[in-house]
Amino acid sequence: MFMDAILKMQMRYSFLLIVSMVFLYSCIDLFQYSPNAISLDESQKDLNRKNYEELLSKEGDDTVRFVFAADTQFATDELKILVDQLNNIEGIDFMLLAGDLVQKGTSKEYKWLHRELERLNIPYFGIVGNHDFERNAENIFEAMFGERDFSFEYKHTKFICIDTNSKEWNWNGKVPDISWLQSEIDAADANDDIDKVYVISHVAPYDHVFFDAELEYDFANAIGSSPKVIASLHSHSHKWKISRPYPDKKIYLQVTSVKQVKENKWWQRSYGLISVSDTTIFKYKIY
Amino acid sequence: MRIFIFLLVMCIAVQANSQDIHSSTSDSSTTSEDRKWYVPSHANIQFAGGIGMFSAGVGYLYGKTNHFQSDFYFGYVPESKAGKHMYIYTLKQTFYFLEYNYKTFQLYPLSLGLTVNMSNITSPNTDTYPIVPYNFMFTAFMGGKVDKKMAAGPFSRVGFFYEIGTNQVEVEALIRNPATIKFSEIFNLGLGLNFRFK
Numbered sequence: 001m002f003m004d005a006i007l008k009m010q011m012r013y014s015f016l017l018i019v020s021m022v023f024l025y026s027c028i029d030l031f032q033y034s035p036n037a038i039s040l041d042e043s044q045k046d047l048n049r050k051n052y053e054e055l056l057s058k059e060g061d062d063t064v065r066f067v068f069a070a071d072t073q074f075a076t077d078e079l080k081i082l083v084d085q086l087n088n089i090e091g092i093d094f095m096l097l098a099g100d101l102v103q104k105g106t107s108k109e110y111k112w113l114h115r116e117l118e119r120l121n122i123p124y125f126g127i128v129g130n131h132d133f134e135r136n137a138e139n140i141f142e143a144m145f146g147e148r149d150f151s152f153e154y155k156h157t158k159f160i161c162i163d164t165n166s167k168e169w170n171w172n173g174k175v176p177d178i179s180w181l182q183s184e185i186d187a188a189d190a191n192d193d194i195d196k197v198y199v200i201s202h203v204a205p206y207d208h209v210f211f212d213a214e215l216e217y218d219f220a221n222a223i224g225s226s227p228k229v230i231a232s233l234h235s236h237s238h239k240w241k242i243s244r245p246y247p248d249k250k251i252y253l254q255v256t257s258v259k260q261v262k263e264n265k266w267w268q269r270s271y272g273l274i275s276v277s278d279t280t281i282f283k284y285k286i287y
Numbered sequence: 288m289r290i291f292i293f294l295l296v297m298c299i300a301v302q303a304n305s306q307d308i309h310s311s312t313s314d315s316s317t318t319s320e321d322r323k324w325y326v327p328s329h330a331n332i333q334f335a336g337g338i339g340m341f342s343a344g345v346g347y348l349y350g351k352t353n354h355f356q357s358d359f360y361f362g363y364v365p366e367s368k369a370g371k372h373m374y375i376y377t378l379k380q381t382f383y384f385l386e387y388n389y390k391t392f393q394l395y396p397l398s399l400g401l402t403v404n405m406s407n408i409t410s411p412n413t414d415t416y417p418i419v420p421y422n423f424m425f426t427a428f429m430g431g432k433v434d435k436k437m438a439a440g441p442f443s444r445v446g447f448f449y450e451i452g453t454n455q456v457e458v459e460a461l462i463r464n465p466a467t468i469k470f471s472e473i474f475n476l477g478l479g480l481n482f483r484f485k
Contacts, residue, residue, distance in 0.1 A: 031335035032475035034362070035424060035454055036408060037369045074460060076467040104421065104456045105410070112460065112468055134421060136408045139370025168411045 028111055035106040036136035038143050044114050048146045051123035055094050055154060058123075062277075064155050065091055067122075069271035070098035070202070070235030071257030072113060073131055078258050078269050079116045082286050087121050092273070093154070094122050096161075098235040098255065099129020099202030105137030110144055125152075127161045129202040129236065130210055133168040149177055151184050156195040157276050158188045158228075164201040164219075166212035176201065176211075178218045182225070189226045196276060197229045204234040204254055206245055224248030230279055233272075240270065240283055253281060329483045331358060336450050336477015337426055338362045338377040338404050346379070348483075356381040362404075369408070377404035383432065393434040393444070400450070402426045420455070428452030432481065446481035 029039050067086060072079050086092060097117075102109035117124055126145035131137070142148070148163040162176050169175040181199070188194045203210040205219045223229050224246060231251035238261045241254040256270040269286040322328065327345035334341060339362015346358030362375035381400035386393060403425050410421040430450035437445055457473035 028472050030476050032337045033335055033340040033364045033368055034373060034375060034406065035337055035456060036406060037340075037364050037373065039368075074463045076460075077464040080467050104459075106456050108457055108472075109460060112464075112472075116467060134410045136369060136371075136373070136406075143370070170411060 028108060034136075035108065036140075037107060038136070038140050039107045040111070040140070040143055043118075044111065045143055046146050047114075047144055048125050048150060051094070051125060052152050055123045055152075058093075060093060061091070062155065063091070064093055064157055064276035066093055066274055066276070067095040067271055068098065068200075068233055068253070068255050068274055069095060069258050070129070070255050071100040071238055071259050072097065072102075073100045073257075073259055074103040074109070075257075075259035075269075076112050076116050078260055078286060079113070082258055082269075082271065083116055083119050085284075085286060087119070092122055095120065095124040096127065096159070096200055096233070097124055098127045098200055098233065099165075100131040100235065100257075101126060101129065101141070102137065103131055103134075105131065105134030105140065107140055110137075110140055114144070125159075125161065127200055127202060128163045128165065130165045130168050133165065149180055153194065155276075156193060158184075158191075158194045158197045159200060160184045160188075160197065161200045164203045164205070164211055164234075166203075166215070167210045171212055173212065173214070176215060176219055178215060178222055181219070182222045185222055185226045185229065188228055194228060197226060198274075198276075199223055199229060199232045201232070201234060203236045204232075204252060206252075207236065210236065220246045220248070220250075223250050230276075231281075233274075242281065251281075256283070258286065327484070329481055331360065331479055331481050333360065333362075333477055333479035335475065336428075336479070337424070337452060337454060337475055338379075338402065338477070339373075339375045340364045340368060342375065342377065344377070344379075352386070354383040354386070356383070356400075360404075371408065373406050373408055375404050375406040377402050381430075391436040393436070393446075395432040395434070398430045398432060398448075398450075400428050400430070402428070402452075424454050424456070426452045426454040428477070430477075434481070434483070441485070442482045443485045444481075444483035446483070448479050448481055450477040450479075451475070452477065 101113055128141055128148045132141045151158060151160040162181055164176040166175050188197045205211050205216045223232050229250060231253055234254045237254050238257040240256045243252050245252055255272045258269055260267050260269045270283050273282045273284055328348045330345050332343050338360055342360040342362030344358050344360035346356055349355050358379040360377040360379060364373035366372050379400060379402040381398050383395040384397045386395055403423055405423050428450040430448055432446050432448035434444045434446035437443060451474050453473045461468050461473050
């Protein structure tokens with residue numbers, strides 16, 4: 001009777017078994033403790049530091065050109081197109097991904113993101129966005145990219161990346177960390193080796209839904225305090241906008257998302273290409 | 288270290304529970320049909336499967352042929368694997384389709400089920416993000432189970448089960464990105480033991 005059962009089973013379920021074996025073989029996390037647990041390989045950790053080392057090891061010309069893209073939430077297909085496009089452009093030094101890297105903050109979303117990003121020929125830096133606090137993303141982002149407030153210097157230019165997601169910190173008055181920003185800008189001001197400073201964050205200071213309104217003018221004043229600061233770069237709104245909203249006339253850029261969004265009645269996705277030497281900002285479509 | 292303490296406590300709890308039922312059944316010679324409705328019919332221990340590194344729980348079997356199973360699990364993911372201590376509360380509903388018997392073994396080759404779980408790690412600011420899609424996790428799974436009838440000991444049956452499952456976030460990501468995410472990449476495996484009380 002048992003043999004009959006086994007035979008029946010073989011007829012019916014050997015197919016099922018084979019299919020499931022194939023599935024399991026190609027799983028990313030075969031044993032997933034939780035979708036929110038940190039299940040990153042060593043190659044997927046501490047990326048901002050590793051990429052900075054890669055950036056310094058590369059030899060190039062004196063001009064600095066970088067890609068400014070953001071909001072890759074649930075859009076690895078679009079990111080793939082962007083990566084293919086950037087790999088065909090020469091003379092770009094690195095890419096800044098300004099927040100909202102994933103939608104729901106699960107570990108696998110970060111792994112899928114990393115799989116596309118590692119195909120890039122240029123180094124990239126991840127900056128924290130409001131979606132990078134969903135569920136356990138706070139810890140996953142930290143393990144994957146490192147510090148949320150960081151700065152780096154490259155060819156006489158300083159890039160200050162800061163967490164401005166005040167809402168995700170429950171308006172505790174400490175995010176963005178104005179004193180840290182001011183000290184970084186002051187240090188750049190005092191350093192003769194630095195010619196230009198760019199400040200990068202996810203939420204723009206005039207967005208009071210996510211940015212602490214009480215810190216708006218402190219943030220703007222810190223940026224306006226140094227003539228070396230060229231522009232403050234943001235994303236979050238999924239809409240392209242270049243403005244000079246404060247009396248110091250500093251440039252505030254908001255970049256469109258990598259994720260496809262409806263803009264002017266057309267579905268669009270784009271990124272910014274910024275040339276540091278002559279301070280030009282180009283908007284490029286992803287197609 | 289904490290995980291071992293947790294597991295030890297869970298094991299003791301399961302042991303104590305099963306001993307109680309065992310003694311009560313031997314004293315009054317009741318069968319499983321006479322069990323009070325609120326007394327669980329079995330206990331489970333599970334590894335992985337998206338509901339904790341290790342999870343343990345109790346549940347009920349019901350239906351004409353005991354093919355319906357409802358469980359409550361408490362899962363734990365250690366700080367080193369999640370950044371902070373993660374506690375996951377899970378409700379699981381399973382249906383076993385087929386049953387084959389051989390001597391003391393019972394084989395359930397196909398089961399389908401759903402779980403809903405929530406952990407102590409939640410998204411900030413639920414006033415802007417809806418609480419259900421951003422905090423609850425819904426999973427669907429397919430699996431199987433082998434039971435062995437035990438003549439002696441505190442349990443009437445001890446079973447081994449496996450589950451291949453996925454959750455709503457990964458399904459959504461797959462639908463959104465057919466070019467970069469493979470169908471097989473959204474699944475994961477959970478393994479567990481099932482202890483049926485006498």
